[in-house]
Structures are given as structure tokens and as C-alpha cells.
Amino acid sequence: MKISDVRLTVVGIPRHTGFVSKHAIVELFTDEGITGIGEMSDFSHLPQFSLDVNDLTAVLKTILLGKNPFDISLINKQLLSNFPEMMFYYEKGNFIRNGVDAALHDVCGKAWNTSVADFIGGRIKDKIKVCYPIFRHRFMEEVQENLAVVRTRFAQGFDTFRLYVGKNLDADEAFLDAVRQEFGSKVTIKSLDFSHLLDWKEAWRATKRLSQYDFELIESPAIQNDFDGLRHFRLKVDHPVSEHVWSFRQQYEMIRHDSVDIFNISPIFIGGLTAARKVAAAAEVAGKGCLLGTTQELSIGTAAMAHLGASLSNLNFTSDPTGPELYVSDVVKNPVNYENGYLLVPGRETPGLGMELDWESIEKYRVPDLSWGNISVHRLQDRTAQTKA
Template sequence: MKITDLQLTIVGIPRQTGFISKHVIVEIKTDEEITGVGEMSDFSHLPHYSLDIRDLTAVLKSILVGKNPFDISLINKELLSSFPEAMFYYEKGNFIRNGIDAALHDLCGKALNISVAEFIGGRIQEKIKVCYPIFRHRFMEEVEENLEIVRSRFQQGFDVFRLYVGKNLDADEAFLDGVQKEFGSKVKIKSLDFSHLLDWKQAAKAVKRLSAYDFEMVESPAVQNDFEGLYQFRVKMDHPVSEHVWSFRQQYEMIRHDSVDIFNISPIFIGGITNAKKAAAAAEVAGKACLLGTTQELSIGTAAMAHLGSSLVNLTYTSDPTGPELYTGDIVKNPVKYESGYLLVPSRDKPGLGMELDWEQINKYKVDDLSWGNVSVHQLQDRTSQTKK
């Protein structure tokens, strides 16, 4: 089997907040008329630049066409040469490699008539506990809006939430107080997520202030790549510390400094299922737990994470992939499903990732480029509406 062509299609899909996230749908075609699909998820992130889709298509075709799609390691090596790790959380090269790697896994699973979970080692679980995100408070009036989100999502079966914090601690405290008073032990806060907005000393002060309320862990409580600061925070706090993995050098430094308790691993941030499996294995060797992170993918990207998570032995904490629940639409005929706060792994009876493209929806959301004009930095950080000030 040989790869004969590549097609990239850009879609812009609104979140429930009104923010429009742009994604790239990947199709890798072969001489045996099997097509693998993947997703370069959520390019609408900092750093504040966009890519030329025609140039990207040409570069990727030069790497892929003529290759055997089962040569995943070889292809990933070539992709890394063209789109190297940059030690940055939202590095767009990782997003690109992730989409290609997912499509290769989908293609190989389809060729073998097995699911991706079976292709990468088999299933340990058929569903993954997930949390719903509550985005960062900037103003006190947003507290009631976010409490209403908890009420509505709790009715849908979500009983664990992740709270982005650090912009307005008065509002963060008011929200946590409101959740505790209204829901008690029926609702859990998985984490306080600082997203690298504060240095470790500021984050430590914030956590001490909010420690009157129950939460399971603290995420990203230091500036990016401050491994010593992350360690200092960890040894001074009672809660376990989690951090995303966005390069193998960064993961090595976190292991060397003993900076974290839990590695937040997501294919989008480390460059694909292949690399995410390596990162999870490194965590296991280091005696660390894992959870699945997210940039809030559509169903293709979320399905890839579900297959990955189903095969990990050290996935021991509540994970984050609830992206399809945050958007007003999707681009597949059979979106991933959630049940009682769990992400269901696509059926083993469906080969590959188990996703079928819906071209009616794709054409509805299709856009020409990845640029987003005058969207402000705080909108990119907090995923708020382009019209909300």
C-alpha cells in the first residue's frame, strides 16, 4: 500500500461561548482506495500567527506521497525534521504532526479492519472519566453565568469540573463557594488550572487562598518551562501538581527536577498518538500518573484520545476531552458520545478511529484560511466571544 494524495480542509466552528475555533481536517489517500482521516485541532491559539494552507499541503505531500502508511515511525521522524519541537505549549508544529499521525493510525486500522485501540495495543477500558471546563473569570458577573453552566451540565451527567483560575481571584472564590453551597459533594472540582499565567509564588498564594474549597489537583502553576519553580511549588503544596507535556525535552526536565505528580498528556500537544504513547510510557517508568489533556478537539481528535486512553495502564486521574460538547456543530456523521460523565471509546466493531466525515456539515463550516484577524490575546487565552469585551 502506498500513499497517493493528501487533502487538508479548514473549518471554523463556533464554541458555545461564541469563540470560533479553526481546525484542519486531514485526509490521507492510498492506491488501495482506503482513506485515513485525522484532525489538526484548534489552530486559533497563541502564538498569534497563522499558517498558509497551500504551502502546508505541498510540504506534507512531499513527505507523505509514495510512503507506506504503516511506516509510522519513519514518517514521524521526517515530520519532526520539518516541524520540530519548540518547547512551547501551543506549538503549531505539534498540531500539524498530530493530525497526520492520527490519519495514519486511522488508515492502518481500516486496512487491518481493527480499531485504533487494538492497533496500538488493546483496550484496558471502554470509557474514560472526564470533566467539563469552566473558563476563566475576568469579571464578577461571570460567576453566575458559570454556575448556570454547572447546573445545566450536571443535569446532563457531568459531575466533575475543571476551573481555569488566576485572572480574578475574588470571582474564582465566589464561584467555588457557590458550587460548594449548591451542590456539596455531588459535584467535584478536578483542578485549579492556572495555564502558566502566574509565576509559582503567585500561584502558591492563590492556591492557599482557595484551599478552603475541595479540589483534586493544581495544573500549570508556573510559567512555561520553569522546572525549578514547578518543583518549588510542588514541595510547598498539599495538592498534587499536573503539567502538560509539549516536548520530550520538557518532559525529561520535569522528570529530572521531580516537578510534577501527574503528566497531562494529549496527542495535540506532543505531536500525535505515537508520541503520546511514548510520553505515557516515560511517565510510567518515572512512577508518575497520567491524565488525558485537551485543546477542545472535535470528534475526530477526541476519538483519537479515547482510543489512546483506553490503552494506557497509568491513566489514573479524571481526564479533560469534552471538546465536542463545547461546540455548536461537528464534522462527522457519528460524533463521539458521553454518558454519565464518561467519554465512551468508539466501538471495536468500527475500524480505525471509527469516524465518518459528514460533508454537508464540513461544507457548512468550511473557511478559506487559518487567520483570525483582530481577535485579542485574552480572547485567545480564555476562549471568549470575539464580540465580548
């Protein structure tokens, strides 16, 4: 089997908050009539530069055409040479490699008539506990808006939430207090997510203030790649500390500095399922926990994470992939399913990732490119249509 063609299709799909995220759908065609699909998820994030889709397609064709899709390790090595790790959280090269790698796994699973979870080692679980994100408060009036989100999602079966914090601690505290008063032990706050917005000392002071409320762990409480700061923070708090992995060098430094308790693993940030499995293995060797992170993918990217999580023996914390629930639509006929706060892994009866493209929806949301337009940094950080300064 050989890869015969590559196609990228860009869609811009609004979130329920009003923010429009752009994604590139990857299709790898083969000479045996099997087509694999992947997703370069959520390009609408910092840093604020865009890619030329036609140029990117041409580059990928030079790498992929004529290759055997089962040569996943070799192809990933070539992709890494062309789109190297840059030690940055939202590195676009990682997004590109992730989309291609997912499509390769989809091809291979379809060719063998097996699911990706079984293809990469066998599924240990059929569902993954997840949390719903509550986006960052900048203004006190957003507390009631976010409390309404908790009510709505709790009624749908989500009982665990991740709170982005650090911009308005008065509002953060008011929200946590309101959740405790209204829901008590029925709702769990999985984490306080600082998203690298504060240095470790500021994050520590904020954590001390918010520690009167129950939460399970703390995420990204230092500036990116501040491994010493992460370690200082970790030694001062009682809660486990989690950080995303966006390069192998960065993971090495976090292990060397003993900076974290939990590695937040997401194929989009490390460059694909192949790389994510290596990160999970390194975490297991280092005695660290794991959870699945997210940039809020559509169903293709979320399905890839579900297959990954289903095959990991050290996925031992509540994970984050609830992206499809945040958007007004999707690009597949059979979106991933959630049940009582769990992401259901696509079944064994659907080979590959288990996703089928919905071209009617794709055409509705198709956009010509990945360009930016007039988007403020605040909107990019908060993923909302917020226009207040």
C-alpha cells in the first residue's frame, strides 16, 4: 500500500462562546482505496501567525507520497525533520504532525479492520473520565454566566469541572464559593488551571487564597519552560501539580528537575499519537501520573485521544477532552459520545478512528485559509467572543 494523495480542508467552527476555531482536516488517500483522516486542531491560538494551506499541502506531498502508511515511525521522523519541536506550548509544527500521524493510524486500522486502540496495543478501558472546562473570569459578571454553564452541563451528566484561573481572583473565589453552596459534593473541581499566565510565586499566592475550596490538582502554575519555578511551586503546595508536554526535551527537564507529579499528554501538543505514547512511557518509567489534555478538538482529534487513553495503563487522573461539546457543530456523521461524565471510546466494530466525514457540514463551515483577522490576545487566551478590555 502506498500513499497516493494528500488533501487539507480548513473549517472554522464557532464555539458556544462565540469564538471561531479553525481546524485543518487531513485526508491521506492510498492506492488501495483506503482513506485515512486526521485533524490539525484549533490553529486559532497564539502565536499569532498563520500557515499557507496550499504550501503546506505541497510540502506534505513531498514527504508522504509513495510512502507505505505502515511506516509510521519512519514518516514521523521525516515529519519531525520538517516541522521540528520548538519548546513552545502551541507550536504549529506539532499540530501538523499530529494531524498526519492520526490519519496514518486511521489508514492502518482500516487496512487491518481493527480500531486504533487495538492497533496500538489493545484497549484497557472503554470509557475515560473527563471534565468540562470553565473559562477564565476577567469580570465579576462572568461568575453567574459560568455558574449557569455548570448547571447546564451537570444536568447533562458532567459532574467534574476544570477552572481556568488567575486573571480575577475575586471572581474565581466568588465562582468557587457559589459552586460549593449550590452543588456541595455533587460537583468536583478537578483543577485550577493557570495556563502559564502567572509566574510561580504569583500562582502560589493565588493557590493559597483559593485553597479553602476543594480541588484535586493544579495545572501550569509557572511561566512556560520555567522548570525550577515549577519545582519550587510543587514543593510549597499540598496538591499534585500537572504540566502539559510539548516537547521531549521539555519532558526530560521536568523529570530531571522533579517539577511535576502529573504529565498532561495531548497528541496535538506533542505531535501525534506516536509521540504521545512515548511521553506516556517516559512518565511511567519516571513514576509520574498521566492525564489526557486538550486544545478542544473536534470529534476526529477527540477520537484519536480516546483511542490513546483506552490503551494506556498509567492514565490515572481525570482527563480533559470535551472539545466536541464546546462547538455548535462537527465535521463527522458520528461525533464522539459522552455518558455520565465519561468519553466513550469508539467501539471495536468501527475500524481506524471510527469517524466518517460529513461533507455537508464541512462545506457549511469551510473557510479558505487559516488567516487571523482582528482577534485580540485576550480573546485568544480565553477562547471567547469577549470584547471588553
